Amino acid sequence: MNLPANETRFLADAAALAREIPNGACIGLPPDYSPVAMEVVRALIRRGAKDLKLLGVPVLGLCADLLIGAGCVREVETSAVTLGEAGLAPRFTDAVEKGTLKVIDATCPMIHTGLQATEKGVPFMPLRGVLGSDLVKHHPDWKTIDNPYAQGDPILLAQAIVPDVALFHARWADEAGNVWVGRRGELATIAHASKACYVSYEEFKKGDMLEDELLAPGCIGSVYVTAVASAPRGAWPLGVPGAYGIDDAHLLHYARLAKTADGFRRYLDEFVFKTVAA
């Protein structure tokens, strides 16, 4: 399998990024505390995306609950779906309990490890622990082998995971097509392992961040980045560390409304289908 050496394209806006993500795609997404491309997620709902598979790296939150509630999702693989302090993710919970959503349950480091295998271009990678968990019985891509370097030492393998799309939000993008995500290493792992990588960004920087010794370690180089688009406050109501925090009150408001299908519909009408200036 060949992954592309990209020359980053600069698109007009979040809606243009959302148009590039095809129905049926497997999308690797970060947790709520890592910048999520929420404006692109809203644009996916507005364009009526269908049959998406969401991969939580390693867990999912608000973006998944919105996409599931809006009927965009066929399947989820994740270690959890949660709204954190705002509680259970109501549309995810409802869909699973009604049997309308397929869930492949995982555990966080197995997802990281499967992506890390793809980063190295190898078919699998081993991980300690997990044996004896029912997750192993139900997961289609995990296998237990005997450690070939020792006797009587069973160990679990994560098959390489290759998402169709990596999608997240960055603090900066630059003229060279690099994006800066700071300490959020899981974003780099998703970008490195995916066939395409779409990034909305908070602010544009002139020049090339890889020329700056202080910025370069927090960058994902343009070779991994398919396309970027400007989306100021594009992670709202989630946060961008160093720029703005999570809008906790909004998350609580969402959690309350989304308890019912009707309340969720009203939320979509107000915050997704109407263009929002946060």
Add this chain to the structure above:
Amino acid sequence: MSFAKEELLAVTIARLIGDARHVAVGAASPIPAMAVYLLREKNGGRPRVSLLQKRSGNPFTEGSRELFDLAGQGRIDVFFLGGAQIDGEANINLVGAEGKRFPGSFGSAYMYFTAGKTILFREEHSPRVLVPKVDFISAPGWSAPGVERRGGPAALLTGKALFLWQRDKRRFLLESVHPGSNAGDVRANTGFDYDAPDAVPATPPPSAAELALLRGPVAKVIAENYPEFARRVWDALAEIRPA
């Protein structure tokens, strides 16, 4: 002296942590976080704490992956796990039960093996949580011989009681019962069998000094990272504290 349930639980967890070098706190665990920050206040900044969801000054520069790599290397002494269900063999279920779906297993299936010891913590103490056998094993309480495993359960703390894990017997032992409950109440509300002494002691309450630390410097850190939890506990405290 009056104190909130959360404060009793936090000082109990602090005792269980003991003299660890490095304690990691995962998703949505404000009471374990209170416990670690209390210890740090008492012990001059020890133990090291890694709060996965710390909003400012997060300890990881490689994202959440780094938490698991640290644990795999043996650099984390204490971790915390809960469960929608917990059974008498210390298996935990974070996926769902009785047709109800819960968030999912998070990193439990890995951290339960790799952290030096795990403190199981669930406030609800009822037969629907503490079951004879979990419906789904997110993470097993023990492993067959030959399966590499550094750590495992050390204790189970609930809103009613503290149990210690007996590794050789694969059974819990009732260690103490919190004020407001008693041994019979614990037995009636526990769905699994466990060992208990003839006379079960009461869980020691927080001291005045501990309460002062919890309500001062510890509260400040907790409010930064768990604002909803902090509001809930602090409102309750305002009611029990004399004006």
